[in-house]
Amino acid sequence: xxxxxxxxxxxxxxxxxxxARLCQSVGGYNLSQGFPDFESPQEIKDAAIAAINNEHNQYxxxxxxxxxxxxxxxxxxxxxxxxxxxxxxxxxxxxxxxAMISALMAIINPGDEIIVFEPFYENYGPDSILSxxxxxxxxxxxPDWSYSPDELADAFNEKTKAIIINTPHxxxxxxxxRKEMEEIAQLCIKWDCYAxxxxxxxxxxxxxxxxxxxxxxxxxxxxxxxxxxISKTYAVTGWRVxxxxxDKPVSQSIRKVHDFLTVGAPNPFQHAAASxxxxxxxxxxxxxxxxxxxxxxxxxxxxxxxxxxxxxQGAYYIFADMADLMKKIDVQDDVSFSRKLIDxxxxxxxxxSSFYNDPSSGKSKIRFCFCKKLETLQVVDIALNxxxxxx
Ligand code: GLN
Numbered sequence: 001x002x003x004x005x006x007x008x009x010x011x012x013x014x015x016x017x018x019x020a021r022l023c024q025s026v027g028g029y030n031l032s033q034g035f036p037d038f039e040s041p042q043e044i045k046d047a048a049i050a051a052i053n054n055e056h057n058q059y060x061x062x063x064x065x066x067x068x069x070x071x072x073x074x075x076x077x078x079x080x081x082x083x084x085x086x087x088x089x090x091x092x093x094x095x096x097x098x099a100m101i102s103a104l105m106a107i108i109n110p111g112d113e114i115i116v117f118e119p120f121y122e123n124y125g126p127d128s129i130l131s132x133x134x135x136x137x138x139x140x141x142x143p144d145w146s147y148s149p150d151e152l153a154d155a156f157n158e159k160t161k162a163i164i165i166n167t168p169h170x171x172x173x174x175x176x177x178r179k180e181m182e183e184i185a186q187l188c189i190k191w192d193c194y195a196x197x198x199x200x201x202x203x204x205x206x207x208x209x210x211x212x213x214x215x216x217x218x219x220x221x222x223x224x225x226x227x228x229x230i231s232k233t234y235a236v237t238g239w240r241v242x243x244x245x246x247d248k249p250v251s252q253s254i255r256k257v258h259d260f261l262t263v264g265a266p267n268p269f270q271h272a273a274a275s276x277x278x279x280x281x282x283x284x285x286x287x288x289x290x291x292x293x294x295x296x297x298x299x300x301x302x303x304x305x306x307x308x309x310x311x312x313q314g315a316y317y318i319f320a321d322m323a324d325l326m327k328k329i330d331v332q333d334d335v336s337f338s339r340k341l342i343d344x345x346x347x348x349x350x351x352x353s354s355f356y357n358d359p360s361s362g363k364s365k366i367r368f369c370f371c372k373k374l375e376t377l378q379v380v381d382i383a384l385n386x387x388x389x390x391x
Pocket of ligand 1: 121
């Protein structure tokens, strides 16, 4: 047989999705792939059903239904302090995942470099390979996931085309402060490069943390591509509705890539998304109360089971250290630990190495997601006791 694509051969299947499948095959508790096991809000489901019944069943405008772009633009102003024109600056995509790859393909030329904070959400690796960019890594250091300003400054050079900022951050839960965003902005301006932000967890915040959007920082509006989605905020990860906000010329390039990749996001779900973006403030307040309880529950469970969890400031993951438990169950690395953890307890996780360029950096780390019913986390609490019974 003829050879396959060298590009496609240069990365592996998503470990997050693989672990989710493994979990399903053994009927385990899926704390690997970040999607809720609780019901989506009734109003958004009703809106989707109404959209289908109202015959929004054919292709949408390729870059998004006007009603949704209007709603995104309003929300971007009221929640993110981002000014954008719904006619020219927004591209609705099939989830933030497609928005990210479309954004990269829209700006990258051979030889371009992209900076990413490490650990990082695994998609950014294949995204950069497929778009032809080279990644440069800036370490987020434990215990507080801060970066060194010198290491950050050293990562920029004349080849730097963009920096990816994911805040709140997957997998660490770090919420970048205004001071950090301003520091990154200064470097973007100095080196004339783009900021691409993944803000999908913008409403999931703890301990009075505030979400800061890069496009709202002075001087950054025109050089930022803001990516977001309804998946996490409204618990509808399977609907595949996300978007990229960027200045008109950048959006024109994103729109072309998007059109030829997917034509458009599902039309009825775009209409439902438009109505969800109008939810009153109490929806978001309740969302935070709900997730705060789940964070507290899983954090206590992990401490009790012998992990060393990092308390997240945002998003719905806990990144934990498990060096002691590795010795206890006699495994040498995170991948074997995750597999053995499913065998012993039925709990599926994501091995830490999935979030690092060099797998050895994540060898003693593991990610749990807690966007699950309280009852699910209570069962997980009992299941993880088996780790200690096993010693
Ligand atoms: N963002 C989610 C995670 O990190 C899932 C993403 C996906 O599988 N598309 O688990």
